[in-house]
Amino acid sequence: MEDYLILMRLDILTKEAQPSPEQLQIYMKQYQEWVNGIVAQKKFKGGTALSTEGKVIQSNHIVTDGPFVETKESLAGFIIIQAESFEDAASIAKNCPILMGEGNSVEVRKIMSIHKEE
């Protein structure tokens, strides 16, 4: 088992019709079910949602508010899971509820431990 990072990217720039409270409740449940499913497989290691606000610091040390000013895909949150393989991790990521939203994406990366002896 190795650790994988699932990054969730959301388009938070485009404001579609605002979701209804009932819709929001459903979103919350979908996340919960997805995370609980991973926990049930004993593959969940941790993770969090991120604030939609952020600061971007560029190489010249100019700090801007962002990151969404520049990109339509900003990081909404991440979780760390344990998986057998990339395919296994990807199949878990595939069920991430944000993928129901058009334009959203999920990225899976293997966490490399540089200090660990392979």
Add this chain to the structure above:
Amino acid sequence: MDHSDIIPNLFRTEYSKVIAVLCKQFGFYQVEIAEDIASETFLTAAQTWGLNGIPTNPEAWLYAVAKNKAKNVIHRDSIFQNKILPRYQQDHYLSVSELDLSEENIRDSQLRMIFALSHPSIPIESQIALSLRILCGFGIDEIARAFLSNKETISKRLFRAKEKLREKNITLELPAPHEWGDRLTSVLRTIYLLFNEGYSSQIQDKILRKDLCLEAVRLCSILLENKETNTPEVNALLSLFCFHISRFDARLDADGEIVLYGDQNRDLWNEDFIKKGEYFFFQSNKEPKFSKYHIEAAIAYWHTVQEGTENKWESIFQLYTGLLELESSTLLFLNRAYALFRAKGREVALVEVEGLNLKANPYYFSLLGELYIESDLAKASECYQKALLLANTEKDKSAIRKRLAQLGSARFL
């Protein structure tokens, strides 16, 4: 604690508070920004709570996030920062870092919002739509259903109303003393409609939405806390709400189906709310002013009185007749006919109801069915069949089927 409805419940109570406070601070012409901030706050909540669980103090969490978002909007939006904010700060010596979400400021902001939204320059239906949206956190879908309209129409209506607010430069100032009366009338109409929506809501097939009704009670209470708006009419309206709320638990059975008034278990009626209703009704009669809310509260009062009490149904019948002089609606005619049936018996009521001719109304046929039960069982069953065909909600249909089943067994006795 049951979290099955946490976001809709919080949305109902907190969305409007966040918007009211932000508008008081930003100026009312920024209502769309305030709405965006409030909506985004809830969207963030849905995501974060889904991953991390629900925080111990969800309200505080929402306020903290809303504050951050408000700050961020100001930093982000250079036009706002360079033009609007300095002007506003100059006028008000405020900055968003001081965003005041104390209970007192929330209440004051909401009272101002209640009045701003019932400004006479906005058409009445837009006032109501705006209030439902901004004051009570209704979704566009729900407003559309409340108005028997569609989403697009409501969105346009809300948009135009907001344009109007901007155009007229309406601020969150309380109205001038000579304007209180008229403004209060439309405020009360909105609150009344809100309560009705909660009491007879068909959204998601839930017949009762207690939270909406309690929201209406809350808005009324805000009005009573202010000397200028503590009027007989407001007291009568609150009294009416309390009497209705007292029957909440008796109105639905274990399966969530509606229990008709005559079949309700009186032990489930809430005595506290009946007492509150009586208290506010007493308050409403301290001055010789009179409104339709007084009549409706009186009717609701009689409904809380024990069956068999002398004059009960006769009084209700007379009150409905009085109400008909102020406004006329199908439902009123039907309710009045039911009271007549209880006061004077089936035959007298039958004459009245046959004359109504409301062939498209399921409740009309249900009542007719009820009235025929003793004289003509076949006809009664036929009426209930028609009611079943016309019924709009599953809950109504199921109640009618139950009645039909009872009739079936009566026939074989």
